[in-house]
Amino acid sequence: MENNAALKRKVSQCVRCGQCRFACPIFREAGIESTVARGKLALLRDYLEGKDVPIEEISAILSKCLLCKTCSAQCPSGVHADELILAGRELAVAKVGLSPIKKAVFAVLRRRAVFDLCLTAAGLLQDLGIKRNTDGRLGAVQRFPMPGLSKRRVISPFAAKSLRKQLPEAVHVTNAKARVAFFTGCMANYIYTDSGKATVDILTANGIEVVLPKLQHCCGFPLFTSGDVDSGKLLARHNIDIFASLEVDAVITICGSCGSAWRHEYARLLADEPEYMEKIGRIAKKTYDIAEYLTEIQPMDPNLLGEVNLTVTIHDPCHLGRGLGVIKQVRKLITAIPGVKLKEMKEPDRCCGAGGSFNLTYYELSRDINNRKLNDIASTAADVVVTGCGSCRMHLIDGLCQREMPQNVLHTTQLVAKALAEKQKKQLEESV
Numbered sequence: 001m002e003n004n005a006a007l008k009r010k011v012s013q014c015v016r017c018g019q020c021r022f023a024c025p026i027f028r029e030a031g032i033e034s035t036v037a038r039g040k041l042a043l044l045r046d047y048l049e050g051k052d053v054p055i056e057e058i059s060a061i062l063s064k065c066l067l068c069k070t071c072s073a074q075c076p077s078g079v080h081a082d083e084l085i086l087a088g089r090e091l092a093v094a095k096v097g098l099s100p101i102k103k104a105v106f107a108v109l110r111r112r113a114v115f116d117l118c119l120t121a122a123g124l125l126q127d128l129g130i131k132r133n134t135d136g137r138l139g140a141v142q143r144f145p146m147p148g149l150s151k152r153r154v155i156s157p158f159a160a161k162s163l164r165k166q167l168p169e170a171v172h173v174t175n176a177k178a179r180v181a182f183f184t185g186c187m188a189n190y191i192y193t194d195s196g197k198a199t200v201d202i203l204t205a206n207g208i209e210v211v212l213p214k215l216q217h218c219c220g221f222p223l224f225t226s227g228d229v230d231s232g233k234l235l236a237r238h239n240i241d242i243f244a245s246l247e248v249d250a251v252i253t254i255c256g257s258c259g260s261a262w263r264h265e266y267a268r269l270l271a272d273e274p275e276y277m278e279k280i281g282r283i284a285k286k287t288y289d290i291a292e293y294l295t296e297i298q299p300m301d302p303n304l305l306g307e308v309n310l311t312v313t314i315h316d317p318c319h320l321g322r323g324l325g326v327i328k329q330v331r332k333l334i335t336a337i338p339g340v341k342l343k344e345m346k347e348p349d350r351c352c353g354a355g356g357s358f359n360l361t362y363y364e365l366s367r368d369i370n371n372r373k374l375n376d377i378a379s380t381a382a383d384v385v386v387t388g389c390g391s392c393r394m395h396l397i398d399g400l401c402q403r404e405m406p407q408n409v410l411h412t413t414q415l416v417a418k419a420l421a422e423k424q425k426k427q428l429e430e431s432v
Helices: 004-011 019-023 025-030 037-048 055-063 070-074 081-096 100-109 112-128 185-190 193-205 229-244 256-269 274-284 290-297 328-335 363-380 390-402 412-431
Strands: 130-132 140-142 178-183 208-211 250-253 287-289 311-315 384-387 408-411
Touching (some): 004 081, 019 037, 019 070, 025 363, 037 055, 070 081, 081 229, 100 112, 100 229, 112 130, 185 193, 229 274, 250 256, 250 290, 256 274, 290 412, 311 363, 363 390, 384 412
Parallel strands (some): 311 384
16 A cells, blocks of 8 residues: 555646546536546545545545546546545555445455355355346346345346356367466356356367366455455465466456456555565466457467357446457457447447446446446447456346346357357258
8 A cells, every 4th residue: 555645646646637527437427526536636635635534535435436447548647546546445444444344245255265155155045036037138136125236226146156166177178279277257257157168168169278276266356446455465365376376378367357456456466575576477467358368369260250140339348448458359359250240339438337346335326327338339229239347247237127128248258159159050060
């Protein structure tokens, strides 16, 4: 965590020009100065200068941020407001601690075995409390009110069996071109196992051997972005130790937040621990999002892809696009599929309103932000929305179902896997 003097110096670089007001998804809905980066940084600066601003007020206002990085991308002064807001959250937690709910949830998340047991049990027992969609989209409605969830919310069910329990620890291929480690993240492991299996399928079809370390754990993004630095460091060290021991050519992620943790955040968290800085330095250099890897490192063989006659539109997740710079790679991968027609939204990189746990704390506001994205989707008349983030997928499905829109939402890997299956099906038919 930065010391107050350094943080004050960086916060003071904001010249209050107001460019962030035109970019911020929250300000666009709320129209209140404290919801935009300029207002948040002004309040944080007042506190750091010793003015009478309660730390509890700082904590509440800084929590109302998606960390979507839009303000930082638009700032003419080069102020990384999202990083300063995160530093402010760390300061607030150091002063007053976490909320009781987050403290309880994070206590479970810190313990890999306990966390896995809880989500495994949820996957087995959840149908007592939910009614699943029958329209092919992975969603469900609540049979009775659940604590912390809006009654109208369409939730995504947990998998009956996690991805890492469905697959072997190493998926071998003959004459492999490369060997990669797959960091599954929580969403692909416990909810959207379809995207995780699709990832393994397309990598192995492309001649890549895949290792799925069984003891990997959550990347820690929900913890350290809430200001819980100690828990974030704990999970960072755990994952680094596991992946540093592997002999692999690359580490593959299918979530922008997970990728950002490996490429950027772990080094920030462990900057004063030389042993881990050396390890993460080696891993970060070979960490790639799946779309990045299959277009720039080991390009997907186009001869493996069959025809998929769909019109698709792409939603660019904030941490994948602005965080990792993976935008054009997704389009290159998708448009290589025969039959696919890409119809871009007006604002494909506009935040969908998910923001990790933001949509749990500020659900109605997140829905207002999401509605703008849904209007953009509707204008494309696409059949399918493709995205590279499980959290975005969940939030978009929620909105699409509530508004009775016809589109499904797929991870990028699922569309590629569909093309792979179509080619294999055609080859089988021709061989009969």
